[in-house]
Amino acid sequence: xxxxxxxxxxxxxxxxxxxxxxxxxxxxxxxxxxxxxxxxxxxxxxxxxxxxxxxxxxxxxxxxxxxxxxxxxxxxxxxxxxxxxxxxxxxxxxxxxxxxxxxxxxxxxxxxxxxxxxxxxxxxxxxxxxxxxxxxxxxxxxxxxxxxxxxxxxxxxxxxxxxxxxxxxxxxxxxxxxxxxxxxxxxxxxxxxxxxxxxxxxxxxxxxxxxxxxxxxxxxxxxxxxxxxxxxxxxxxxxxxxxxxxxxxxxxxxxxxxxxxxxxxxxxxxxxxxxxxxxxxxxxxxxxxxxxxxxxxxxxxxxxxxxxxxxxxxxxxxxxxxxxxxxxxxxxxxxxxxxxxxxxxxxxxxxxxxxxxxxxxxxxxxxxxxxxxxxxxxxxxxxxxxxxxxxxxxxxxxxxxxxxxxxxxxxxxxxxxxxxxxxxxxxxxxxxxxxxxxxxxxxxxxxxxxxxxxxxxxxxxxxxxxxxxxxxxxxxxxxxxxxxxxxxxxxxxxxxxxxxxxxxxxxxxxxxxxxxxxxxxxxxxxxxxxxxxxxxxxxxxxxxxxxxxxxxx
Ligand code: FBP
Numbered sequence: 001x002x003x004x005x006x007x008x009x010x011x012x013x014x015x016x017x018x019x020x021x022x023x024x025x026x027x028x029x030x031x032x033x034x035x036x037x038x039x040x041x042x043x044x045x046x047x048x049x050x051x052x053x054x055x056x057x058x059x060x061x062x063x064x065x066x067x068x069x070x071x072x073x074x075x076x077x078x079x080x081x082x083x084x085x086x087x088x089x090x091x092x093x094x095x096x097x098x099x100x101x102x103x104x105x106x107x108x109x110x111x112x113x114x115x116x117x118x119x120x121x122x123x124x125x126x127x128x129x130x131x132x133x134x135x136x137x138x139x140x141x142x143x144x145x146x147x148x149x150x151x152x153x154x155x156x157x158x159x160x161x162x163x164x165x166x167x168x169x170x171x172x173x174x175x176x177x178x179x180x181x182x183x184x185x186x187x188x189x190x191x192x193x194x195x196x197x198x199x200x201x202x203x204x205x206x207x208x209x210x211x212x213x214x215x216x217x218x219x220x221x222x223x224x225x226x227x228x229x230x231x232x233x234x235x236x237x238x239x240x241x242x243x244x245x246x247x248x249x250x251x252x253x254x255x256x257x258x259x260x261x262x263x264x265x266x267x268x269x270x271x272x273x274x275x276x277x278x279x280x281x282x283x284x285x286x287x288x289x290x291x292x293x294x295x296x297x298x299x300x301x302x303x304x305x306x307x308x309x310x311x312x313x314x315x316x317x318x319x320x321x322x323x324x325x326x327x328x329x330x331x332x333x334x335x336x337x338x339x340x341x342x343x344x345x346x347x348x349x350x351x352x353x354x355x356x357x358x359x360x361x362x363x364x365x366x367x368x369x370x371x372x373x374x375x376x377x378x379x380x381x382x383x384x385x386x387x388x389x390x391x392x393x394x395x396x397x398x399x400x401x402x403x404x405x406x407x408x409x410x411x412x413x414x415x416x417x418x419x420x421x422x423x424x425x426x427x428x429x430x431x432x433x434x435x436x437x438x439x440x441x442x443x444x445x446x447x448x449x450x451x452x453x454x455x456x457x458x459x460x461x462x463x464x465x466x467x468x469x470x471x472x473x474x475x476x477x478x479x480x481x482x483x484x485x486x487x488x489x490x491x492x493x494x495x496x497x498x499x500x501x502x503x504x505x506x507x508x509x510x511x512x513x514x515x516x517x518x519x520x521x522x523x524x525x526x527x528x529x530x531x532x533x534x535x536x537x538x539x540x541x542x543x544x545x546x547x548x549x550x551x552x553x
Pocket of ligand 1: 080081082083084175203204205206251252253312386387388429
């Protein structure tokens, strides 16, 4: 049997769309520099930390004579962090740009993420090899990893690797942390008198690497469309069988952009937005009370079914849980050896309970055993609890169920509550990129090439006006320092790219907030269906609702 599906074969033939400017021959594309820039805040501190790369101008590519892009270049590329649809096309755009500039240019893919650079583990990406990955999902072309590239000795190793292969530039495809580290690496290289350039690309399905200049990170479009399709299917099932409440947890390590976009696309009965929970200081009890009320109201209308969306990061936004998790992180980090000597869950939870403050101990004890166990599981490399492994959707189901049983015993609820739990995350991270993501990522890769060719470093590739058709998109680069501020991380003040959380006064949340009461009581589900790759532009090339609302449509 053929291992290449008919869709994959067709997608190989898809030619991603480029902005008009980038369609021109390389020698007809010129970078136009704006005025010097400032960081979003903490300007004085950042200026000191980035003495060589702070404050560079925004760059836009325009039509004009320019031979800079025609010299041969060697470029190294890495994929960093979680998979996001479109990563292969960033590499394709970068490769095609390099070859359009000079057929002697070479692209090296470092394997397994940042560690590939440190261990000097790379392959040369050839035309035949790349052709197997064009317009496909996944990061399997070179693999990815979560090693942090942030220490000086790591930057030295990166310089050695660059010297060995004659690398002129590294392209780091990653989220806010990876791009922060790209900025540090660019600064380090310049400070050391190296000519090696560093360019970032905005990746993450979570959608939290965005700002005034980066309209969206790639992968968000495809991932949310994939989840929205599944949610729509579940809604239709719920409305057909009329017997289940489906609680669906959606990925997004911290911000709720994914849950919000999916809510806008599918109109569920409840969608919790973590940022609102945090801002309104809502307790777990209050969230449970809200869902319970919706269940009762719908039951009174004879509808003992519904859909609830739960963002993955919720647990860390509920004030009392946030305090508990932070205390647990500290206790576990300070007592690694002793904790690992405790072999049973009972011993672990008894010991932890004694170490917690009074309030947190109370919160911890009130949680179901499974959740307690998940809260004590291994931390990620940064010492944080791995939220994708905490079954918040099941916690909510159990608490709503308990509450309804209490009400039932008092005669205040006579409906039925039968539930199903789901977690959608990995299902969307490697889907075939939507046309939007396929075009956007290809354009990002092509822009990264032009930035390198014009000798720029410490920039993130930027493609803007994304609510318009692709040929009207504007390509260029944004200085990474412009997106930075100082934040407290593990007890130290550090320069970081500001993470974008859902803004409660922004268009997407306000649109949702205006509709949600109607969606709660009535059945007004919307069914987006599967991503379409071929067909009319209104069906195939539309960006997310979030992007349109943020761009003022
Ligand atoms: P990135 O921020 O690296 O793009 O990853 C996003 C994400 O998909 C989150 O939504 C999720 O919490 C996390 O990765 C899960 O990754 P892992 O399986 O490595 O824990």
